[in-house]
Amino acid sequence: MTDCIFCKIIRGEIPCAKVYEDDAVLAFDDIHPMAPVHVVIIPKTHVATLLDVDAKDATVGRLIAAAQDVARIKNVAAGGFRTVVNCNADGGQVVFHLHMHLLGGRKLEDQLG
Numbered sequence: 570m571t572d573c574i575f576c577k578i579i580r581g582e583i584p585c586a587k588v589y590e591d592d593a594v595l596a597f598d599d600i601h602p603m604a605p606v607h608v609v610i611i612p613k614t615h616v617a618t619l620l621d622v623d624a625k626d627a628t629v630g631r632l633i634a635a636a637q638d639v640a641r642i643k644n645v646a647a648g649g650f651r652t653v654v655n656c657n658a659d660g661g662q663v664v665f666h667l668h669m670h671l672l673g674g675r676k677l678e679d680q681l682g
């Protein structure tokens with residue numbers, strides 16, 4: 570058992586506004602949205618950061634596939650959206666369970682940070 574906040578969401582111990590779920594991935598609305606659409610997409614297995622992903626396993630592909638579904642579910646696929654994976658302190662990572670942000674619903678700034 571881990572006290573990781575995203576693992577608690579996966580186990581149903583903390584509620585979330587679910588957007589999409591399959592056997593490998595869960596996606597839910599960010600609690601502090603930075604755009605009209607702001608979804609957090611996470612693998613169901615605990616991986617701390619992007620640097621801990623085994624690039625040969627299916628996790629990254631499953632996250633990308635989920636992002637495609639989330640973009641369509643949230644009606645931002647045609648208009649466009651941004652995906653972001655923060656890594657470690659300078660990258661702004663606060664929750665150490667790998668996650669992809671999907672932002673859209675307005676014209677996003679040109680700069681990334």
Ligand code: AMP
Nearest residue numbers: 585598599600601609655661662663664
């Ligand atoms: P990061 O800075 O990349 O680690 O992003 C973590 C994100 O998780 C932030 O955008 C938070 O607003 C979001 N977050 C933290 N706790 C929750 C929660 N319980 N439900 C939904 N989003 C959350």
Ligand code: ZN
Nearest residue numbers: 573576615666
């Ligand atoms: Zn976790």
